[in-house]
Amino acid sequence: GENVEQHPSTLSVQEGDSAVIKCTYSDSASNYFPWYKQELGKGPQLIIDIRSNVGEKKDQRIAVTLNKTAKHFSLHITETQPEDSAVYFCAASIRLNSGYSTLTFGKGTMLLVSP
């Protein structure tokens, strides 16, 4: 089945710096790659996603890049702020034995932005 590896597991940056989180996936059939942000005590929330027919997508300070050949995708956060501190999960779409598709998640990256 699909395996999603996420690095690093923890990331500490100073406010204003950039942060990059990287993920690799194994299933070449995966075609949807979302990123979720989980704040303490809350459920994950979608922040950005990308489909396999696009190489890059940007939304204000957040961008995601996808390299289908190498099977890796990355989250880039510029001008980090303390409120960006959270756990970030990458995910990749997988097709289940039933024929339906769902997501498989990486293990998460705890991002700490220091003032």
Add this chain to the structure above:
Amino acid sequence: NAGVTQTPKFRILKIGQSMTLQCTQDMNHNYMYWYRQDPGMGLKLIYYSVGAGITDKGEVPNGYNVSRSTTEDFPLRLELAAPSQTSVYFCASSYRGAGAEKLFFGSGTQLSVL
């Protein structure tokens, strides 16, 4: 809109007890999911449902059961709770059309089995 609502938020069970985690969504989503989150392990799919009356196993279904009698509700049943089921449980929903897979999560249920 309330989105995805889970109850209870916290629960402590004794080994062998049973309980039901409730999940309801008001977005008219056809797909619903149950995940468990263990420290440093990401999210693992327990069960999912593609519509009322249709459920199927995910990656880690042992020790759990689900039902989907309505579009809105997707309860998760734990029978004979074990310490290995200590975890944070998240319910999620999505609208599946044209390949959309955006999951909306509830705020979670923290369960301890002692």
